[in-house]
Amino acid sequence: MKKRFIVFSLLIIFILSVPAFAGAPTVAVDKTVKRVLDVLRDPKLKSPAAKEIKKEKLRVIYKDMFDEMEFSRRTLTRNWKKFSPKQQEEFVNLFEQVLEKSYIDKILDYSNEKIVFYKETMIQEDKAEVQSKIVTSSKEIPIDYRMILKDGKWKVYDVVVENVSLVQNYRTQFNEILADGTPEQLLQTLRKKVKAQ
Amino acid sequence: MRYYLLLIILFMTLAAVYAPVHCVAAEPEQVPTDAVSFQPVLPVQTGDVPAKSSTQPADVVSDEYDEEDDFDYEDEPFAEERVTIADPIEPFNRVMHRVNDRMYFRLLKPVAQGYKAVVPEPARISVKNFFSNMGYPARFLSCLLQADFSGAAVETGRFAINTLWGIGGLMDPAAGEELGLRKQDTDLGQTLGVYGVGHGLYIVWPFFGPSSPRDSISLVGNQFLSPLSYFYPWYVSPGVIGIQVINATSLRIGEYESLIGAAIDPYVAMRNAYIQYRMKEVNARKAKSLLFKSSEASHPVADTTSRTEN
Numbered sequence: 161m162k163k164r165f166i167v168f169s170l171l172i173i174f175i176l177s178v179p180a181f182a183g184a185p186t187v188a189v190d191k192t193v194k195r196v197l198d199v200l201r202d203p204k205l206k207s208p209a210a211k212e213i214k215k216e217k218l219r220v221i222y223k224d225m226f227d228e229m230e231f232s233r234r235t236l237t238r239n240w241k242k243f244s245p246k247q248q249e250e251f252v253n254l255f256e257q258v259l260e261k262s263y264i265d266k267i268l269d270y271s272n273e274k275i276v277f278y279k280e281t282m283i284q285e286d287k288a289e290v291q292s293k294i295v296t297s298s299k300e301i302p303i304d305y306r307m308i309l310k311d312g313k314w315k316v317y318d319v320v321v322e323n324v325s326l327v328q329n330y331r332t333q334f335n336e337i338l339a340d341g342t343p344e345q346l347l348q349t350l351r352k353k354v355k356a357q
Numbered sequence: 358m359r360y361y362l363l364l365i366i367l368f369m370t371l372a373a374v375y376a377p378v379h380c381v382a383a384e385p386e387q388v389p390t391d392a393v394s395f396q397p398v399l400p401v402q403t404g405d406v407p408a409k410s411s412t413q414p415a416d417v418v419s420d421e422y423d424e425e426d427d428f429d430y431e432d433e434p435f436a437e438e439r440v441t442i443a444d445p446i447e448p449f450n451r452v453m454h455r456v457n458d459r460m461y462f463r464l465l466k467p468v469a470q471g472y473k474a475v476v477p478e479p480a481r482i483s484v485k486n487f488f489s490n491m492g493y494p495a496r497f498l499s500c501l502l503q504a505d506f507s508g509a510a511v512e513t514g515r516f517a518i519n520t521l522w523g524i525g526g527l528m529d530p531a532a533g534e535e536l537g538l539r540k541q542d543t544d545l546g547q548t549l550g551v552y553g554v555g556h557g558l559y560i561v562w563p564f565f566g567p568s569s570p571r572d573s574i575s576l577v578g579n580q581f582l583s584p585l586s587y588f589y590p591w592y593v594s595p596g597v598i599g600i601q602v603i604n605a606t607s608l609r610i611g612e613y614e615s616l617i618g619a620a621i622d623p624y625v626a627m628r629n630a631y632i633q634y635r636m637k638e639v640n641a642r643k644a645k646s647l648l649f650k651s652s653e654a655s656h657p658v659a660d661t662t663s664r665t666e667n
Contacts, residue, residue, distance in 0.1 A: 298478065298608045323638070324633045329633070
């Protein structure tokens with residue numbers, strides 16, 4: 161009798177401890193973040209020499225998590241059509257390098273800050289927003305992931321850091337350049353940026 | 358008096374030195390295309406990365422999105438967030454942006470780094486708390502004007518608790534888990550925004566950075582409403598603001614760098630980040646206001662039970 165009671169109460173505890181908000185999108189982001197943290201905390205990769213290996217591993221995770229195509233298209237919106245397929249390919253490629261070079265050091269700098277996922281909002285059938293925050297000793301940085309469901313997999317297409325959407329931010333920049341420039345000029349700017357970084 | 362003069366002279370010199378240089382737009386120089394090595398897009402997981410189509414014939418890419426030919430992301434769930442701001446004085450703003458940028462890297466950042474090296478983080482957080490506590494009147498007034506009475510009450514509670522038990526505001530016990538009274542991040546510019554006042558135009562102030570006529574009210578109002586302003590003679594205030602700024606910067610080193618570093622056009626990136634940030638804040642305040650609460654429909658909350666099944 162007593163045993164049964166213990167089993168029963170354990171069951172209840174397990175059921176109740178599943179967070180109410182953990183839908184598929186949150187699970188997807190959470191998994192990816194855990195994978196990133198595993199790489200960052202890996203004691204075998206602690207030495208500075210292993211930085212490149214770490215970067216390579218993170219790149220794999222990034223490709224798995226982000227929908228680069230969606231991301232690129234959204235930053236270009238209408239202008240996407242002005243790019244030839246070859247230019248589109250190059251654009252996706254360059255843009256990814258710009259992002260990687262800008263943010264990789266930030267990610268590698270990570271030192272055990274707490275990451276909390278606290279809310280998930282379904283916007284449409286295939287779109288969701290997962291809200292999280294990074295808690296440091298002096299502040300909290302809200303980071304929201306906007307996700308899209310493609311072929312049964314949730315992928316990130318926009319990241320909102322401290323209320324600023326990356327897609328929208330780049331969109332205004334690209335719009336400004338493309339307002340009186342050609343796609344080739346934008347690509348040129350990106351190439352220069354990648355080289356300078 | 359000396360501080361004040363020093364700051365003015367410093368600013369004038371910086372402005373004089375950098376303004377003429379950056380008025381001239383840099384001519385884009387031609388970089389040979391073949392100098393760039395391309396990394397092939399290699400989707401790691403199979404299938405579901407659309408970028409894969411780039412290896413296929415050209416029309417596949419457009420076919421994939423054919424049904425959304427006019428799809429402009431206008432009808433997006435987040436479309437209402439698309440924000441723009443008039444920028445009639447862009448040449449001036451760009452110069453000011455440059456001046457501020459140089460000032461940050463050549464003056465503020467080195468000073469803040471030195472300060473960071475000397476003063477331990479808990480002390481710097483205390484200094485931040487102290488100044489934040491002094492911002493109570495402005496936040497309280499803003500909450501009241503926005504008809505966010507619970508916010509006003511929270512702020513008053515915080516001020517009393519933190520001033521009395523938080524050693525004059527050095528600590529923030531009110532935000533602790535037991536009380537959970539979080540700071541109401543609001544100011545007078547947001548208050549006008551809540552009532553529908555727009556930005557007007559974009560201004561980059563020297564020192565203070567991105568702003569607009571509407572939001573500049575906060576700059577003036579905060580200073581005017583801060584009790585600190587009445588405790589010392591006027592000419593000390595640049596020094597006090599200086600300490601405040603250096604302290605705040607020491608806690609945020611790296612943030613500005615990453616925004617600028619990732620940007621293709623840092624000026625446009627900064628302008629857009631500013632208006633996006635302010636708009637979200639105004640919307641968040643609107644949602645708390647008694648006057649606007651009902652009209653402000655938020656996104657439907659996740660129906661997680663039905664989602665996890667498929």
